[in-house]
Amino acid sequence: MKLAHSLAKQITRDIVAGGLSADQLLGREADLRARYSVSRDTFREALRQLEWLGITRSQRGINGGIYVQAPKQSLVVNLLRDYFDFSQADFSDLLKVRAVLEQDLVRVALQKLDDRDIVKLRILQGQYQQGMPREQFVVLLFGFYRQLMDIADNDVVTLCLMPLIFVTVDLVNFEKLSDEEFALNSALAWSKLSLLLNEIIAGNSAIASTHLQGFLDFTAESVASQIATLHSVSAYPDWFDDSHSKLAEGLIYRIHRDIRDTGCENGERLGTETELMNRYAVSRSTFREACRVLETVGLVYMQKGRDGGLRVGQPKPDNAISAVVYYLNATAAPYADIAAVRAAVELAAIPLAAEMLTEDDAKSLSVLIETQQALVGEASFTSAAMATQKAINHLGGNTILNFYYDALLDSIYLTEQGKQALAKLAKYAEPITASQSAIVDAVLHRDPALARRRVLQHHNIIEKYIAGV
16 A cells, blocks of 8 residues: 555556646556556556545546546545544644735735726625525635635645635534524624625735735634534535535545544455444445545545555545646646745744754754755755755644645646756755754744744745756
8 A cells, every 4th residue: 555655646646747748648658667667567556546635537548548538627626635633634724824814815916916807896795684594605705715816816825725714614503503602703704704805905905914814814713613524424524626525525534533432553454345234224335435534634544455455544635736746737827836835835934943942853853954954065955954854844733734835845846947946055055054043043042033033034035046947
């Protein structure tokens, strides 16, 4: 399983690095197995993962082989939503990342807003009605975000933000509120969004930013007591599209709930396919569709052999990261857009690292920067510099920020533009290292404000040396 997982990741990297486009032949099975030196079982398991992720497709016949699949945003959004749901993402961490991405969304929308967009926003603003049904209010909220995303026309922000909005809705159990409570909360929420829309239309970026944060703070305060017991039998979330059958949806969350409620440990056997089909009273196709989703995010895995069956796994980000990397490169997302969102993530993550730093973290970080300093001028400098920057970002402990940092970093540096940028960074190793050392120093002194300032200065230095890429 681990070998197949690594192979799927490597094939994704090769597709991106090779600039292969949709419907381009990757190769025939025999040729690809020989190229990667793997067994038939390992290759087919990796291929199954790649097909689940929407990265490749198999074709039979004279022109048969493994082809690159056309990218589909809704598939990646659903995968990220599944991953964040099943990895038990902390709600406060989720809202922090939403704030980062939504501030960037508003910034870009303000730059591109025109008179036609203003008309659409005013129409949207007038659609709210006091006491409107819960389902209609949720649709209106999604309409608000979709409208801003259409204006911003930034695929990177949209791809990163949409899963978090869906997870928020998944976690919040509106049914727990009485009609009066829901009417009051929805009215207050829409009043805050309406203020935000007014400032966007007026072009007041600073005030718009304040109103956006006010809306997110209100969300955190108002729903804290209504967070649903995650995925209870009676509270299955509405999915983004029709890619899952209703029976499979229910089974996905029943299995997840049973793993959580019974305290199953990683590697523990849940049962054979037949046993579980009987236990949950579902067909083989429904069972396998549910397992496909759960295996993709790593919550379970199927083991073959005498003691085979479905076993508990540990949710891991690799498949979801591969899907993001492939999608952003397949859709030719601009280098500047990816870099801008990654920069926004860093501005949130590194000050958080200064707040959360432990003594062990401090020692590890000191070793990393000293190693990087010693490698200036060496061939391995670039890897050391990236390891230092990644470690600083991860020390804050917000797993969603960490996920997006890693996904966007891979999306940048697997491309030709990214390789050119890395070559330039290596050429200017001394000023880059000095800049990173300043960040590390601020983090080691546990000074979030200074750390943020150092990150801004570092971004300016990076921009200076990769200008023209």
